[in-house]
Amino acid sequence: MEKGRQRGNVTIKDIACASGVSIATVSRVMNNISGRCSAETEVKIRQIAEKMGYVPNVMARSLVTQRSGLVAVLIPDIHYYYYQELYAGLEDYFKQYDIRPILCTTLQNMERERQYIQSMSNGLVDGMIIATLNGPENNEEILKLAEKGFPIVTLERYGSDLDNCCNVRGDNVMAGEMAVDYLYENGHRRIAFICGPDDAKNSSLRYNGYIKGLEKHGLDFDTELVTGADYQFEKSVTATEKLLRKKEFTALIAANDLMCVGACNAIKAMKKLIPGDVSVIGLDNTAYMEVYHPILTSISFPGIKMGIRAGKCLKRLIDGKSLKQSEYIIAPALKTGESVQAAIKGN
Amino acid sequence: MEKGRQRGNVTIKDIACASGVSIATVSRVMNNISGRCSAETEVKIRQIAEKMGYVPNVMARSLVTQRSGLVAVLIPDIHYYYYQELYAGLEDYFKQYDIRPILCTTLQNMERERQYIQSMSNGLVDGMIIATLNGPENNEEILKLAEKGFPIVTLERYGSDLDNCCNVRGDNVMAGEMAVDYLYENGHRRIAFICGPDDAKNSSLRYNGYIKGLEKHGLDFDTELVTGADYQFEKSVTATEKLLRKKEFTALIAANDLMCVGACNAIKAMKKLIPGDVSVIGLDNTAYMEVYHPILTSISFPGIKMGIRAGKCLKRLIDGKSLKQSEYIIAPALKTGESVQAAIKGN
DNA sequence: CTGAAAGCGCTTACAG
DNA sequence: CTGAAAGCGCTTACAG
Numbered sequence: 001m002e003k004g005r006q007r008g009n010v011t012i013k014d015i016a017c018a019s020g021v022s023i024a025t026v027s028r029v030m031n032n033i034s035g036r037c038s039a040e041t042e043v044k045i046r047q048i049a050e051k052m053g054y055v056p057n058v059m060a061r062s063l064v065t066q067r068s069g070l071v072a073v074l075i076p077d078i079h080y081y082y083y084q085e086l087y088a089g090l091e092d093y094f095k096q097y098d099i100r101p102i103l104c105t106t107l108q109n110m111e112r113e114r115q116y117i118q119s120m121s122n123g124l125v126d127g128m129i130i131a132t133l134n135g136p137e138n139n140e141e142i143l144k145l146a147e148k149g150f151p152i153v154t155l156e157r158y159g160s161d162l163d164n165c166c167n168v169r170g171d172n173v174m175a176g177e178m179a180v181d182y183l184y185e186n187g188h189r190r191i192a193f194i195c196g197p198d199d200a201k202n203s204s205l206r207y208n209g210y211i212k213g214l215e216k217h218g219l220d221f222d223t224e225l226v227t228g229a230d231y232q233f234e235k236s237v238t239a240t241e242k243l244l245r246k247k248e249f250t251a252l253i254a255a256n257d258l259m260c261v262g263a264c265n266a267i268k269a270m271k272k273l274i275p276g277d278v279s280v281i282g283l284d285n286t287a288y289m290e291v292y293h294p295i296l297t298s299i300s301f302p303g304i305k306m307g308i309r310a311g312k313c314l315k316r317l318i319d320g321k322s323l324k325q326s327e328y329i330i331a332p333a334l335k336t337g338e339s340v341q342a343a344i345k346g347n
Numbered sequence: 348m349e350k351g352r353q354r355g356n357v358t359i360k361d362i363a364c365a366s367g368v369s370i371a372t373v374s375r376v377m378n379n380i381s382g383r384c385s386a387e388t389e390v391k392i393r394q395i396a397e398k399m400g401y402v403p404n405v406m407a408r409s410l411v412t413q414r415s416g417l418v419a420v421l422i423p424d425i426h427y428y429y430y431q432e433l434y435a436g437l438e439d440y441f442k443q444y445d446i447r448p449i450l451c452t453t454l455q456n457m458e459r460e461r462q463y464i465q466s467m468s469n470g471l472v473d474g475m476i477i478a479t480l481n482g483p484e485n486n487e488e489i490l491k492l493a494e495k496g497f498p499i500v501t502l503e504r505y506g507s508d509l510d511n512c513c514n515v516r517g518d519n520v521m522a523g524e525m526a527v528d529y530l531y532e533n534g535h536r537r538i539a540f541i542c543g544p545d546d547a548k549n550s551s552l553r554y555n556g557y558i559k560g561l562e563k564h565g566l567d568f569d570t571e572l573v574t575g576a577d578y579q580f581e582k583s584v585t586a587t588e589k590l591l592r593k594k595e596f597t598a599l600i601a602a603n604d605l606m607c608v609g610a611c612n613a614i615k616a617m618k619k620l621i622p623g624d625v626s627v628i629g630l631d632n633t634a635y636m637e638v639y640h641p642i643l644t645s646i647s648f649p650g651i652k653m654g655i656r657a658g659k660c661l662k663r664l665i666d667g668k669s670l671k672q673s674e675y676i677i678a679p680a681l682k683t684g685e686s687v688q689a690a691i692k693g694n
Numbered sequence: 695c696t697g698a699a700a701g702c703g704c705t706t707a708c709a710g
Numbered sequence: 711c712t713g714a715a716a717g718c719g720c721t722t723a724c725a726g
Contacts, residue, residue, distance in 0.1 A: 009469050011719055012719065013719075013720095021697085022696065022697045022698075023697090023720080023721095024696070024697060024698080024699095024721080024722080025697075027719095027720065027721060027722085028721090028722095031721080038695060038696095041695080041696090055465060055466070055469035056469065056720080057410075057469055057718090057719050057720070058469065058470050058471040059406050059409045059410045059415060059470045059471070059718085059719075059720090060410055060470065060702090060719030060721090061719080061720055061721075062406040062702090063404075063406045063407055063410055063702045063703065063704085063718090063720070063721095064701075064702045064719090064720055064721045064722080065702085065720085065721065065722095066702075068406060070449075078434060078435065079428070079431050079435075081426070084426050084431075087425060087450075088425065091450075091451075091452060098466075100449060100451075101449075101450075102417075102448075102449050102450075103434075103438075103449075103450045104438075104447075105435070105438060118402060119402070119445075121402065122356055122402035122404055123356070123404035123405050123406045123407065123703085124405040124406070233637075233638055258638070261638050262638075264640070265638075265640040268640050269640075288635070288638060290580075291608050291612075291635060292639075293611070293612045293615050293616075356703095358702095358703060358704085359703065359704065360703075360704095368712075368713085369712065369713045369714075370704080370705095371706080371712070371713060371715095372711085372712060372713075374703095374704065374705060374706085375705090375706095375712090378705080385712095388711080388712090403703090403704080404702090404704070406702085406703075407702070407703030407704040407705090407718090408703080408704055408705075409704090409718090410702090410703080410704070410717095410718045410719065410720085411703090411704055411705045411706080411718045412704085412705070412718085470719085695726105696725105696726085697724105697725090697726085698725090698726105699723100699724090699725105700721105700722090700723090701720100702720085704717100704718090705716105706715100706716090706717095707715100707716090708714095708715090709712105709713090709714090710711105710712085710713085710714105
């Protein structure tokens with residue numbers, strides 16, 4: 001076998017030869033540039049193209065139009081439900097425009113992220129959605145590209161140096177607050193909270209929402225009811241066990257669902273009932289919620305919706321239009337499961 | 348703003364101008380074609396390229412080399428852990444060759460799959476990994492491309508019409524058998540089985556393995572201990588409830604993990620203990636396993652490994668080399684959790 | 695309604 | 711060691 005792919009694909013030139021017209025005419029027909037050619041020529045060309053199995057060469061087209069029909073989507077890790085939803089939303093939204101996302105997972109590695117940003121930005125993709133977690137290392141590079149006119153939308157990424165870049169994010173404060181509201185309505189007064197990593201902006205915003213919620217309802221803020229587990233499952237198991245031994249509480253909020261599941265396992269392991277002894281609520285959007293026993297109640301961020309929002313923004317930028325807002329804040333929603341019940345009076 | 352991306356990127360021509368050499372020389376240096384230019388010229392060119400922020404235009408390069416450095420990866424749905432692992436394995440494997448996967452989810456829609464296969468195959472990607480579930484609709488198209496010399500590797504896809512196409516798959520029979528072996532060793536004699544969809548080849552192979560395992564150990568095969576749940580969570584809950592009411596058994600195998608979780612929820616809902624009353628084992632590879640309470644024991648297919656295997660095959664095909672085998676069967680592995688325990692004597 | 699021609703940014707024989 | 715030139719497959723003014 002020879003090296004590389006053989007050049008056996010049928011080209012516009014082949015069609016032109018076979019139909020006895022110029023390549024320009026074939027090109028026009030294939031691009032549906034109407035009113036520029038007689039109906040009979042058009043039909044003939046289409047038939048021949050169909051018969052010969054012509055498929056336009058994307059590379060060649062891209063080179064002249066300066067549009068590849070590709071966009072890069074940078075996320076930390078596809079194992080998270082939220083990013084799966086995000087990607088699904090994007091893939092679907094872009095499909096109508098024949099735009100294809102290229103999924104790039106950074107695995108929280110900043111060098112890897114930098115490589116992706118750099119290698120994608122010249123010719124390969126028409127735009128980029130950056131939904132990776134914090135780490136200001138590459139903000140400068142991102143901003144430089146954006147200011148150069150390269151379409152970039154960041155998603156759930158924080159840092160004031162990115163102020164000039166379009167950003168889509170969830171309302172994290174609201175999420176924390178909603179969780180407290182819901183638990184308060186159910187009669188809970190002593191509510192624990194498990195934070196994510198200290199350097200995760202969205203975690204600290206969720207925590208702020210928790211505090212805001214407590215204040216709103218006149219509940220005492222007790223630091224002993226707060227712990228951290230770095231968004232990790234195992235750490236959450238341990239942290240929750242400690243919390244349970246140390247303090248009394250009737251409800252618990254976890255800043256993400258993975259920690260929520262960890263917390264539930266710890267509660268179960270200590271022979272306490274969910275929601276009988278402890279009501280539990282997660283902040284996030286994961287598949288675990290629906291499959292866990294009991295089904296978990298959560299304040300969930302709509303990944304698909306956020307993906308579509310980011311997609312729309314990027315599409316406008318790619319089309320050279322300006323954005324109405326530079327920041328889009330998406331509200332979370334309560335997903336009622338089975339892990340919260342009314343607190344017993346007196347608690 | 349003007350329409351489209353502005354042509355502001357620095358090109359090989361700019362570098363050539365700035366360094367006073369021809370574009371051919373710049374090209375050679377940028378491609379590390381050594382021994383073809385003086386060291387001093389090389390250093391100068393590199394410095395200037397670096398300073399001007401030159402990044403090669405992938406489209407232009409692809410057009411002449413007939414290599415895009417892109418491969419398509421078709422999967423049913425990124426929400427499944429197995430496909431996440433597969434994709435992660437592929438992305439990582441290809442990274443060393445600067446090959447980028449484009450993730451295409453077919454969502455079990457055959458028309459969508461066809462569109463992807465067609466639109467990717469002309470110039471855009473150098474090869475394709477097709478890991479979508481059965482549905483022979485597009486087999487003809489796949490085979491046509493493969494025979495045309497287009498690099499294609501199918502993964503866990505069945506159909507004798509694809510015999511001429513490289514295939515990577517898990518040893519599904521072995522998985523079913525291993526599950527029975529493990530339960531038998533733990534003293535279980537009455538073992539239930541939950542099948543996937545009737546038309547899913549891998550499910551029926553797993554089922555065959557189950558029967559083979561029973562025979563091997565001289566256990567009776569009882570059709571009443573077998574039910575089906577189409578690989579679905581909800582259906583598995585219902586099916587398991589029925590099974591529990593109808594028959595006595597001390598262990599249960601589910602043909603995939605999602606059904607396994609459904610079965611566990613049903614068992615718990617009927618106030619039975621896992622593994623005290625029923626030992627449970629899943630066949631698959633999912634994140635649920637490790638996060639569920641109790642941690643689930645499973646016979647797991649190594650998604651990352653299978654991805655890398657498929658990647659290696661595809662790489663060889665892209666490089667115009669032939670494959671040593673046209674079929675690669677990957678063995679599953681036992682992942683010990685907490686959902687199996689020794690059966691009580693007499694059961 | 696149609697064609698000849700330039701050009702997108704690059705690689706690669708070929709010649710020197 | 712280096713350059714001029716052809717060409718990858720396509721789009722798109724320009725002219726007719």
